Amino acid sequence: MYILGIDGGGTKTKGVIATVAGTIIAEATVGASNPNNVKKEDLKKELSKLIDILKTESKDAFKEVKRAYAGMSGVDHPSARKEMKQLMESLLPWSIPVTVNNDAITALYSxxxxxxxxxxxxxxxxxxxxxxxxxxxxxxxxxxxxxxxxxxxxxxxxxxxxxxxxxxxxxxxxxxxxxxxxxxxxxxxxxxxxxxxxxxxxxxxxxxxxxxxxxxxxxxxxxxxxxxxxxxxxxxxxxxxxxxxxxxxxxxxxxxxxxxxxxxxxxxxxxxxxxxxxxxxxxxxxxxxxxxGIEPVGGAVIAGFLEENIEVDEGFIEQFSRHKL
The missing domain is CATH 3.30.420.40 (ATPase, nucleotide binding domain)
Incomplete structure (x- = not known):
């Protein structure tokens, strides 16, 4: 079982596919994704690039992703969060549920x-x-x-x-x-x-x-x-x-x-x-x-597992941190 975690900000956007043990299967970094600062077409381009890289790095793991959790800056307003969720859903297979939240919660969970x-x-x-x-x-x-x-x-x-x-x-x-x-x-x-x-x-x-x-x-x-x-x-x-x-x-x-x-x-x-x-x-x-001990994108993975009612332990941080993003 894998979670696709995304940490999007005003400077760059990171994404990983990882296990509950904290093993990173695929990773990618692209440009900014704050909808308040980035045009819609550029936002779609960057997120599409992110997902394509993750898919290319590990096609098998991508097929088994249980959920995508994105902690994004600039999505505080419900309408902005809804638009971001719809964009993410348009770029991912319909079988992968998407959660979009403020990037602060993923930073907290890290x-x-x-x-x-x-x-x-x-x-x-x-x-x-x-x-x-x-x-x-x-x-x-x-x-x-x-x-x-x-x-x-x-x-x-x-x-x-x-x-x-x-x-x-x-x-x-x-x-x-x-x-x-x-x-x-x-x-x-x-x-x-x-x-x-x-x-x-x-x-x-x-x-x-x-x-x-x-x-x-x-x-x-x-x-x-x-x-x-x-x-x-x-x-x-x-x-x-x-x-x-x-x-x-x-x-x-x-x-x-x-x-x-x-x-x-x-x-x-x-x-x-x-x-x-x-x-x-x-x-x-x-x-x-x-x-x-880990970057906020790791917090996005943790949040994704919690959405699936699965808790992670301290070993997650140790394993996740071994992989230099």
Missing amino acids: GTLGKPGVVQIAGTGSITFGLNGEGVLDRVGGWGYLLGEGGSGFAVGSEGLQEAFRAHDGLGSRTELTSLICGHFQVKTLPEIIHSIYNAVNPKELIASLSRHVFTAADHGDKVAQAIIQKNANHIGEAVSCLINKQFNENERAHEIPVVLAGGLFNRLDLFKGAMEEIFEKHSINAKLIRP
Whole structure:
């Protein structure tokens, strides 16, 4: 028995066919699949490519797929989720049932194996998502970059850009971000990047990619960059604390609440952890921070098995993680 798990985001989309033991039979990675940022024809093209690769890698396993579970960004609205489900169904054999859900739940399961907890996604975008002991789902944030996505790669990169331009105009403090961003775009002066920013195919992804320069400047002691990281770390701490206090009952909060940390920003957890923990202490939050041993696509496989009333054990993570995606 096999599950086809998909993790779709604003940068790339991963898919695997795997067993309940965590053995990966086939894998594929294609482009972005967030319907808010990708045109319908491009979305269909990428997902079709993903499925074709998986089918080619293992025709026998593909024929025995019991369910497809897709954790996708940008499908919060019921109509968007329905459209994504219909698209997936059109690309797969009719015999394979399809479940489409927010990518946050698959990221959560990658750290809790389907058990209750909170997941903080801090990648290109951000969302705080939780599942309590009664099976109730809730969230804080994740409303898109136009409405503010604190604690995301976009937020860090965008604030880095803003502070660089403030320094350029004489409105803010001098910062190493100016030279780092100019170097990124291979220009001599900051205004030369305007065309590249406003004419980018995916400006959100481009701006989020600049977050690494904020980290570099912070490592070098740049006060402006350090303040940006502090601000976003505080935001994450407040969002997680808010969700735990409103979603988990007093008895649940008396025990450690697993908080799964997913997304590229947490590759530099060393820059965020201290400020986050200070916020947790302020709100008396008993959080157990978890860096999952597998990627969110593994959480999609776990979710698929749970849909079939099959639980996975710790051995799943060990086996799944042996395969480098």
